[in-house]
Amino acid sequence: MDSINQQQPEENHQDLFAAEAGEKIKELASAANTCFFCTGIKTGHPLNVRPMSIQKVQDDGVFWFLSADDSHKNQEIHENPYVQLLFQGSKYSDFLSIYGTASISKEKAIIEELWSPVLKAWFTEGIDDPRITVIKVETKDGYYWDNKHGNAIAFVKTLYGAAVGKTLDDSIEGRLVTE
Numbered sequence: 462m463d464s465i466n467q468q469q470p471e472e473n474h475q476d477l478f479a480a481e482a483g484e485k486i487k488e489l490a491s492a493a494n495t496c497f498f499c500t501g502i503k504t505g506h507p508l509n510v511r512p513m514s515i516q517k518v519q520d521d522g523v524f525w526f527l528s529a530d531d532s533h534k535n536q537e538i539h540e541n542p543y544v545q546l547l548f549q550g551s552k553y554s555d556f557l558s559i560y561g562t563a564s565i566s567k568e569k570a571i572i573e574e575l576w577s578p579v580l581k582a583w584f585t586e587g588i589d590d591p592r593i594t595v596i597k598v599e600t601k602d603g604y605y606w607d608n609k610h611g612n613a614i615a616f617v618k619t620l621y622g623a624a625v626g627k628t629l630d631d632s633i634e635g636r637l638v639t640e
Contacts (some may be wrong), residue, residue, distance in 0.1 A: 465496060475635045482603070482637040486522040489557040489605055492550030498526070499545040500537035500563075508545065509537055510552045516575040522559070522600035522639040527575055529583065529592045530567075538563045544598055557608040559637075571595045603637035 472525070477485050490496070494515060501509040511534060517525040524546065528535055542564065548557040572595060576588045584590035 462494045473632050473634065475604075475633055476638070477635060478638045480520070482639050483519070485523045485605055485607075486557065486559065486600060486603060486639070487493045487518050487520055489550055489555045489607065490518045490524070490546075490548055491546040492555040493557070495548075496559075497547040498534065499547065500534055500541070500640070501540065502543050502545060509533065516577075522561075522637070523560070523573070524561075524598040524600075525575055526595050526596040526598070527572065527580060527584075528565075528594050530565075531592060534595060535565055535596075538565055538596065546598065554606075554608045554612075558604045559598070559600050560602045561600045563598045565594050566595050566597070567593070568595055570605055600637070603639075604634070605637055606632065606634045608632055 475616050495512055496515060497510050498513040499508040499510045501507075513526050513528075515524060516527055519525075542562045544561060544563045546557075546559040546561070547556065548559075550557075572593050573588065576596065581587050586592075
């Protein structure tokens with residue numbers, strides 16, 4: 462029995478490297494703007510997962526978040542810096558999985574760059590709240606699932622494929638390597 466990828470008559474796998482990988486990461490992460498931030502990565506144990514807003518994503522696949530120094534997440538990063546970030550940008554596309562290492566700092570200049578007034582809901586003393594930390598996640602490996610020509614064309618191709626009994630879904634997926 463063939464896998465769905467082998468049934469696809471169009472090319473649907475493309476690994477991306479270096480700058481091209483970073484651009485794809487930024488595109489997909491920006492479409493989502495939030496992610497599931499996973500810590501406590503250990504074989505045989507469930508991940509510790511929470512939603513997080515991305516404050517910034519760089520062209521090289523580096524992510525920036527703000528977090529409280531007394532959070533479980535920060536404690537878990539101190540114990541084990543490996544994290545997984547999971548994104549869904551839309552109902553049918555813009556899926557991204559990032560594996561990387563996280564580091565924590567209290568660099569005031571970065572906090573000021575990333576700050577927005579809505580964050581006062583979590584940091585009640587504002588930009589000078591002593592609990593604010595910066596989490597930097599450097600991508601080590603990633604994988605994406607997207608479509609090549611946008612959701613509208615992907616939908617039409619899927620409908621046509623269903624009508625004629627062929628796998629035509631306009632999908633594209635691949636590994637993302639930034640280093």
